Amino acid sequence: MDRLPWAGIHWKIIVGLGTVWILDGLEVTLIGSLAARLVEPGSGLPITEGQIGLAASIYILGACLGALFFGRLTDKWGRKKLFMLTLVVYCVATFATAFAVEPWMFFVCRFFTGAGIGGEYAAINSAVDELIPAHYRGRVDILINGTYWLGATFGSFYSLFFLNTAMFAENLGWRFALGVGALLGVVIIFVRRHVPESPRWLFIHGREDEAEEIVERIEKQIRKETDEPLEKVGRDERITIHQRASIPFSEIAKTAFGKYPRRAILCLALFIGQAFLYNGITFNLGTLYQNYYGIDAGSAPLLMALFAIVNFLGALILGPLFDKVGRKKMIASTYLGSALVTVPLYFVFLNETGGLWGFVVLLSLTFFIATAGxxxxxxxxxxxxxxxxxxxxxxxxxxxxxxxxGIIGPLLFGNFIESGDRGLVGLGFLLAAGIMAVGGIAEIFLGVDAEGKSLEDIAAPITAQQPGEENATT
Structure with missing residues (x-):
């Protein structure tokens, strides 16, 4: 799979699997945009501003627990079963949210919506990396993750349509918005039916005949498209596997965190850095615009849409460099670069230099760089x-x-913004920059040069045969 040239099957994978981030971006932006309507007396849902914030935390909790629960099942049951199941969970929970008439119903539905999205992250990233050729893996993964911002852009305009009281009653518009979002997920389910299971997963779990059939079908399609013979697999690229139907969790944990502790530290630094920056600032950006720049609720979605477009362009433009320049250089550059740009952003915000647009320009530059990282x-x-x-x-x-x-960041920034003190909010920007910088420094010392390499060369499977072992399958 790693040696194959780019072909139509890879576009199908992008379309079928990349849509999860569009849905997540739509979900987060939509609920944020609908919040003002939900707390109104005529919404049909007796919920307060504080409970809206609680619902956001419950959504994140559901995403975290859903990722862990469905992530284990993805390794055990297969990529395809789980990226279908998690999307069904998302669709059902989102549709059910549209019928909430009490806060507790809203909370339960938001938890399971988050669980579906969190499970999608684990299943989709696994499938994408195992099906995309090695020389394209970096840009494709970054582009697919970046489509979150397409969903956020769509959600900003989409919410304006359904919140128009000239077209929809106050107690119905937000329900229709959620219902249509669920229907979009149903359409994606049908598209995903054509995405194959990972041959790597099938082979390791003793289903080599199915794996061979999928690879042969893909190779046949590619030969037909390119009208050229495919590169042959060299004997030095082969590995021997002990096939097993299941692998104990204890063995997985021992290998992932006992054998690769430096990689574990690296991943923690990268994930905490980006989660603090993104969740802390983006979850509170609407109130920041309103409290410090006097932007009303009707104009805020337009600024959020601009912010989302800039983020997507960052992933689109910088993504190919992760394959061409290299992982370590680009990850370190994007983390440290976005942290450095936050320093002038702090002074522009603190001194109100350039007004609203001075702030927007520097904020956009910060996140244009940060999004790819x-x-x-x-x-x-x-x-x-x-x-x-x-x-x-x-x-x-x-x-x-x-x-x-993702939890500490929004709470901290929310309190800083509510204080009305520009100095405290500016401190929040610098704190986020510092945590991003730690991720960049960790990449310099702990990063892995993975560009263009087979996944098995980067980390050998647990089931790979060791010297002197027998009864394995090549």
Whole structure:
């Protein structure tokens, strides 16, 4: 799979699997945009501003626990079963949210919506990296993660349409918005039916005939498209595997965190850094615009849409460099670069230099650089651990990073913004920059040069035959 040229099957994988981040971006932005309507007396849901914040935390908790639960199942049951199951969970929970009439119903639905999205992260990143050729893996992974911001852009405009009281009643518009989001997920389920299971996963779990059939079908399609013979696999690229139907959790944990402790530290630094910066600032950006720049609720979604577009462009433009320049150089550069740009952002905000647009320009530059680095955190953890642990490793570091940075960051920034003290908010920017810089420094000393390499060369499977062992399959 790693040696294959780019072909139509790879576009199908991008379309079928990359949509999870669009849904997550849509979800987070949509609920943020709908919040003002939900707390109004005529919304049909008796919920307060504080309970909206609690719902956001419950969504994150669901995503963290869902990632861990479904991540383990992804390694055990297979990529395809789980990226179908987690999307079904998301669709059902989102649709059910539209019928919430009490806060507790809203909370339960938000928990399971988050669980579906968190499970998607583990299943999708595993499948993408195991199906995409090695020389394209970095840019594809970063681009797919970056599509979160397409969902956020769509969510900003989408919410304006459904919140228009000339078209929808106050107690119905937000429900229709959630219902349509769930229907979008149903459409994606049908698209995903054509994405194959990972041949790597099948082979390691004793289903080599199915794996061979999938690879032969893909190779046949590519030969037909390119009308050229494919590069042959050299004998030095072959590994021998002890096939097993299941692998104990204890063995997975021992290999992932006992054999690769430096890689574990690296992933923690990268995930906590990006989660603190992104969740801390983006979750509170609307109130920051309103409290410090006088932007009303009707204009804030337009600024959020601009912010989202800049983030997507960062992933789109910088992504290819992760394959061409290299992982370590680009990850360190994006983490440290975004941290450095935050320093002038601090002074622009503190002194109100350039007004709103002076702040927006520097904020956009910071996140244009940061977005590719944040996406590379997912790419890193999905590449540098053995295949049998891949989904669970993604889930673990996502859960820890989101749990630490994704909860502390928003709470801290929220309190700073509420204080009305520009100095405290500026301190929040510098703190976020410092934590991002730690991730960049960790990459310099602990990073792995994974560009262009087979996943098995970066981290040998747990089931790979050791010298002197017998009864394995090549």
């Amino acid at each position: 944040a996406s590379a955190a997912y790419l890193t953890v999905s590449e540098i651990f053995p295949m049998e642990t891949r989904a669970l490793a993604i889930a673990f570091f996502y859960a820890i990073g989101t749990g630490v940075g």
